[in-house]
Amino acid sequence: MSDVPFKNPGWAGNTGEYDLTEDQVRGDEFVGTRPIEGGHPSGSASYPYMLPDKDPEAPLFEGPYKDRFEKILTRYPNKQAALLPTLGLAQEVRGHVSPHTMDGVAELLGLSPAYVRGVATFYTMYNKRPVGRFLIQVCTNISCNLCGADDVMGAFLRYTDTELGETSEDGYFTVVEAECLAACGFPTCVQINSRYYENVTPADVPKIVEHLKAEGAGGD
Amino acid sequence: MSDTPSNTITLTIDGREVSVPKGTTLLKAAKQVGKDVPHYCYHDGLSSPAQCRLCLVEVEGAPKPMPACVTQAMDGQVVSTESEAALDMREGVLEFYLVNHPLDCPICDMSGECNLQDYVHAEGRDHGRSREPKRIFGRDDFGGDVLYYGDRCVMCTRCVRFMREVEQDGRLTVVERGNRSVIDTFFDRGLEGTQFSGNVVDLCPVGALVSKDFLYKARAWDLDHTPSICPSCSQGCNIELHTRDNLVQRLKPRENLEVNAFWMCDHGRLNYEWINHGDRLEAPLVREGDTVRAMGWKEALTALLQRLGDAAEKGVKVVASPLAPNEDLAALKALVEDLGGGEIVFRMPRAEDEIVLKGFPTMARRRDLAPNGRGAELLGMRRVGEDDGTGGLEGVSGHDGVVIVLGDALADQGPDFAAGSALLVYLGTHSGPAAAAADFVLPVTTFAEQEGTFTNHEGRVQRFWPALSAPGAARPAWLVLGALFAERTQSDSIRKADDAFARLVATHGAFAGLTYDDIGTRGALVSDTVPLSGD
Numbered sequence: 234m235s236d237v238p239f240k241n242p243g244w245a246g247n248t249g250e251y252d253l254t255e256d257q258v259r260g261d262e263f264v265g266t267r268p269i270e271g272g273h274p275s276g277s278a279s280y281p282y283m284l285p286d287k288d289p290e291a292p293l294f295e296g297p298y299k300d301r302f303e304k305i306l307t308r309y310p311n312k313q314a315a316l317l318p319t320l321g322l323a324q325e326v327r328g329h330v331s332p333h334t335m336d337g338v339a340e341l342l343g344l345s346p347a348y349v350r351g352v353a354t355f356y357t358m359y360n361k362r363p364v365g366r367f368l369i370q371v372c373t374n375i376s377c378n379l380c381g382a383d384d385v386m387g388a389f390l391r392y393t394d395t396e397l398g399e400t401s402e403d404g405y406f407t408v409v410e411a412e413c414l415a416a417c418g419f420p421t422c423v424q425i426n427s428r429y430y431e432n433v434t435p436a437d438v439p440k441i442v443e444h445l446k447a448e449g450a451g452g453d
Numbered sequence: 454m455s456d457t458p459s460n461t462i463t464l465t466i467d468g469r470e471v472s473v474p475k476g477t478t479l480l481k482a483a484k485q486v487g488k489d490v491p492h493y494c495y496h497d498g499l500s501s502p503a504q505c506r507l508c509l510v511e512v513e514g515a516p517k518p519m520p521a522c523v524t525q526a527m528d529g530q531v532v533s534t535e536s537e538a539a540l541d542m543r544e545g546v547l548e549f550y551l552v553n554h555p556l557d558c559p560i561c562d563m564s565g566e567c568n569l570q571d572y573v574h575a576e577g578r579d580h581g582r583s584r585e586p587k588r589i590f591g592r593d594d595f596g597g598d599v600l601y602y603g604d605r606c607v608m609c610t611r612c613v614r615f616m617r618e619v620e621q622d623g624r625l626t627v628v629e630r631g632n633r634s635v636i637d638t639f640f641d642r643g644l645e646g647t648q649f650s651g652n653v654v655d656l657c658p659v660g661a662l663v664s665k666d667f668l669y670k671a672r673a674w675d676l677d678h679t680p681s682i683c684p685s686c687s688q689g690c691n692i693e694l695h696t697r698d699n700l701v702q703r704l705k706p707r708e709n710l711e712v713n714a715f716w717m718c719d720h721g722r723l724n725y726e727w728i729n730h731g732d733r734l735e736a737p738l739v740r741e742g743d744t745v746r747a748m749g750w751k752e753a754l755t756a757l758l759q760r761l762g763d764a765a766e767k768g769v770k771v772v773a774s775p776l777a778p779n780e781d782l783a784a785l786k787a788l789v790e791d792l793g794g795g796e797i798v799f800r801m802p803r804a805e806d807e808i809v810l811k812g813f814p815t816m817a818r819r820r821d822l823a824p825n826g827r828g829a830e831l832l833g834m835r836r837v838g839e840d841d842g843t844g845g846l847e848g849v850s851g852h853d854g855v856v857i858v859l860g861d862a863l864a865d866q867g868p869d870f871a872a873g874s875a876l877l878v879y880l881g882t883h884s885g886p887a888a889a890a891a892d893f894v895l896p897v898t899t900f901a902e903q904e905g906t907f908t909n910h911e912g913r914v915q916r917f918w919p920a921l922s923a924p925g926a927a928r929p930a931w932l933v934l935g936a937l938f939a940e941r942t943q944s945d946s947i948r949k950a951d952d953a954f955a956r957l958v959a960t961h962g963a964f965a966g967l968t969y970d971d972i973g974t975r976g977a978l979v980s981d982t983v984p985l986s987g988d
Contacts, residue, residue: 332640345639350640351627355630
């Protein structure tokens with residue numbers, strides 16, 4: 234049994250306990266050992282909470298990120314194969330994959346910029362535009378849709394005061410539609426950054442948004 | 454059969470047995486029995502991703518339909534390209550292609566030579582069942598000569614693979630995915646600066662990539678296609694002249710694996726306007742004192758013959774052109790030798806460097822920017838002048854005997870060119886300083902208006918055919934020069950390009966053994982391979 238003394242709100246069947254802070258849930262914004270602290274770099278893209286502050290003009294790559302980039306290169310037979318994790322790392326640093334970033338990554342890996350653009354646009358988890366601190370992805374695929382995903386989506390848009398795909402004025406929220414999040418047993422599923430919120434109903438939305446706002450304010 | 458049995462397999466396609474080498478794909482094997490399996494993504498010059506799913510055929514015993522472009526033929530296989538199942542599969546695929554296709558054939562440049570049109574007409578449904586609105590992309594300027602209509606695209610990625618594999622400059626890519634996918638460059642960084650990107654327009658099986666130069670100029674079914682040779686450099690790429698209303702509308706590459714494969718460069722592709730240039734010489738012009746009079750051919754040549762013999766006593770100097778075919782140059786040389794001989798020079802612009810097609814490195818935009826410099830050198834003519842095709846004519850200009858100019862308008866020379874000569878004869882297509890100064894101006898045809906051969910940089914003699922009718926009284930130079938020669942030597946005159954070439958072969962060892970029939974549409978190498986001066 235886990236010795237975590239609370240129910241993780243990301244687990245199925247529990248959407249109620251949003252009064253927990255990030256520290257209470259994870260102890261830190263990173264899970265496990267960060268690559269910066271010697272952890273394995275392959276886990277880099279799977280950490281649910283990445284650096285809260287993104288700098289779209291950050292260099293590709295410097296300091297610990299340079300070390301991670303070089304570690305990534307060692308895991309692949311050629312530079313082209315390292316494109317996906319490199320784009321992931323660039324997004325981690327810069328928050329989104331801009332044309333400027335694609336160009337930089339292409340140069341790093343000796344690929345044509347157009348090729349990098351093709352790959353980056355193929356995958357939906359690379360943000361091609363700047364996103365808010367919390368990227369709210371509402372599943373609107375079949376199961377969720379039958380259980381009212383459209384209403385959940387509408388509620389998120391209303392309570393975060395944004396348009397679909399746009400970022401709220403305070404820079405906290407971007408709400409987007411997602412295809413199936415593989416949580417069809419727990420509709421509606423909402424992915425916020427890398428964490429799942431399941432069985433979300435429109436009534437849950439204000440609580441979630443308030444919680445995130447508080448968390449965002451706390452992180453500044 | 455020369456192949457050993459182990460290297461040859463026999464299979465049945467649509468009820469007909471066919472033997473092919475091991476490793477042959479079903480698509481190529483089917484071609485051998487005359488079945489052209491519909492396909493988009495497959496192209497002989499590119500890799501086969503088997504992604505268009507249009508070449509599906511039924512293979513007996515196989516659990517699924519097989520893509521003919523990548524499925525290797527196997528011994529004893531029984532393949533149906535036109536069984537009900539195969540037609541059903543392809544009809545289904547075609548229906549999907551039309552879900553988002555705008556069907557704007559009436560305003561599409563590709564209409565009439567479009568594979569989607571042809572295949573749907575042959576194998577598609579008579580109406581679509583999709584009731585969803587079509588997605589709309591509009592058009593995108595890729596830069597260079599290329600325009601992209603995303604709605605028409607069938608995502609075969611031939612263009613992407615051409616840029617990656619053949620030009621090896623990955624400017625194009627598939628952006629986004631699913632029904633949002635489009636071909637695009639890297640944002641506003643287009644195809645500018647590429648030298649072969651015009652080929653993506655030829656590769657496009659539908660009207661998604663079209664040429665800006667050709668846009669709305671002509672309908673495909675109005676064009677006549679004439680096999681020819683690109684006159685823009687010494688590579689001698691095999692091309693087709695597409696003509697309408699006696700004008701060249703566009704150039705397209707013609708397959709020849711030994712010269713240009715399936716490709717041609719943008720420089721050559723777009724360099725054709727000079728053929729259509731209207732300011733043509735249309736009748737023989739003879740200077741009489743201060744006036745110039747247009748004459749018929751017989752009168753003009755009679756007058757010329759009367760003066761030619763006497764004037765030639767002080768010697769003959771000749772300026773030829775590397776744009777002239779072998780036949781013209783040989784007829785010129787024969788006449789000059791009959792007049793007592795004289796030096797023949799030619800000028801040829803030379804580009805700074807070669808532009809090699811990386812994926813097919815035997816092809817390049819060569820430095821010599823004329824099609825027949827090699828032919829001229831093989832006929833003993835000497836190259837003079839600067840790299841921009843000017844100068845070098847001091848010896849000719851000051852000559853006091855006969856000066857003959859063939860094909861070179863002498864644009865860099867003043868009106869006093871060869872002012873001291875006894876007789877200046879100009880055989881050319883367009884007026885210019887040479888025509889202004891000449892005593893006799895004889896209108897001749899361009900390569901597009903006559904039959905003939907060019908010798909390319911490696912010594913390959915290649916034929917071209919007349920695509921346009923010549924303006925006015927213009928005649929091929931070999932006919933004019935041959936008539937003069939025949940009259941002077943009291944021999945039979947040449948009446949066909951074939952005979953002009955035969956006379957060239959008889960008098961020049963380098964061309965020994967060649968005939969028009971041997972050369973055919975693929976060309977033949979000369980026996981002598983003298984390097985071009987400067988190489």
